[in-house]
Amino acid sequence: MDTVAKWAAGTSYGPVLSQTDLYLLGAELELNPILKNESGSFQLIFNISTGQSSGYNPESRDRDIPFTQKDEPATLPRVEELIIITDCSPWCTIVKNPQGVTLGDIVTTLFKEYSEKMVTDKEFESLPPRQQEQLRRYAASASTAGNWGQFYSPAPAPPTSYRRADWLREKVFFDRLTQNRPYIQQRLGYFAPNIFVLGLSTY
16 A cells, blocks of 8 residues: 555544553554655644644755645544653643544644643743743744834833743744654653654754
8 A cells, every 4th residue: 555545534544542442452553654754745844833834845845835634644543642742841732533633633733732822930930040031032032023114113011921832932843753762751651652752843
């Protein structure tokens, strides 16, 4: 079976595994090549801060192509739930879909988690002073972006709350998902086949 047909959107993939099924069966999950950054025809460009997603063909990088693979399954076998962590932030993102998690579910959930949820005071205070200042500066510059031309307007007050995306600063572009078992166990204290580590880049 060719790779394109194997990952085509649809429901003919057998049952969707629940978290309990995964533990009972000890199933290993195969990750969609787009998520592993190993697709020969589509390289995902996804900005977690803005939610913009598109891609390009590695053989013709001069033009973006639409992200039409959103309905493809994220894993085979399909699962109801994926857990995503990253060494760039302290949060776990849980992606859910009773019909099986898709590429679109991952993109949508990551964007919502990082753009709509705010950094708590306790989380902010856990950062060293230097990183607190970097976060303040980044959030302030992001909030004034697009205000060119308003030369006579008073400068806006610096933000007093920060989105999770601000925590990432420039590292807001999806790179790939991997299954780094030692890091997952060290970070969470356990391992499961549906936990993946998100790599981020500055593009």
